[in-house]
């Protein structure tokens with residue numbers, strides 16, 4: 287195995303084409319990238335550049351048309367749905383726009399649900415800590431319908447962090463949050479990658495959110511065209527402005 291395949295999330299020559307014939311859309315056009323252990327990476331790019339597709343393919347939620355994805359050292363090609371589900375349960379957490387909260391369960395029950403499903407014993411003190419840090423300490427017994435959109439998003443974030451998954455995929459995790467809560471959540475994600483060695487991949491449109499990451503990967507027309515280590519909000523905004531005016535040569 288080559289060293290690059292050791293990364294917890296590894297994409298090699300990943301192409302994703304939706305549809306066929308003249309209306310086929312190449313959403314990913316040969317992406318090779320390793321998300322290194324314990325790093326927090328933001329994925330950015332213009333609308334339609336392939337960010338969500340990259341996240342879905344990397345997480346095994348969508349199958350590439352060609353190329354390879356491996357998660358936690360396991361190549362995904364050829365795994366059946368059961369094996370994929372088990373692999374994700376063991377190693378992966380998600381913060382996606384559709385919150386997927388269970389309406390009949392309380393905040394705390396929602397947060398520990400993935401652990402329960404995986405047959406793991408929740409670390410009660412850590413669960414309490416995480417719920418408090420996303421600002422829902424007073425709401426642990428509420429149900430999702432009794433919460434605002436931003437509060438529901440924070441439950442999803444607490445749920446992703448509660449199990450200390452090796453890999454977390456986040457799609458616009460702070461999109462519905464006010465600035466202060468967003469700052470807390472981003473700091474929490476950054477702390478988790480640094481302190482607990484979690485590998486976090488976050489799609490965002492927000493240069494300030496991206497500045498919390500260790501690096502930013504920029505997509506244009508389904509290709510990685512630029513990478514910024516140690517990003518600042520201003521630096522990221524400048525790259526984005528430049529890229530939105532650029533067309534990738536074919």
Ligand SMILES: Nc1ncnc2c1ncn2[C@@H]1O[C@H](COP(=O)(O)OP(=O)(O)OP(=O)(O)O)[C@@H](O)[C@H]1O
Nearest residue numbers: 304305311312313332333334335336337338339340
């Ligand atoms: N299920 C699908 N069927 C057909 N085309 C799709 C499908 N999903 C995505 N696409 C197309 O693939 C391209 C990449 O889409 P994707 O959602 O990955 O972009 P994105 O960078 O996440 O965009 P945004 O920032 O607007 O959310 C777009 O041209 C989109 O229209």
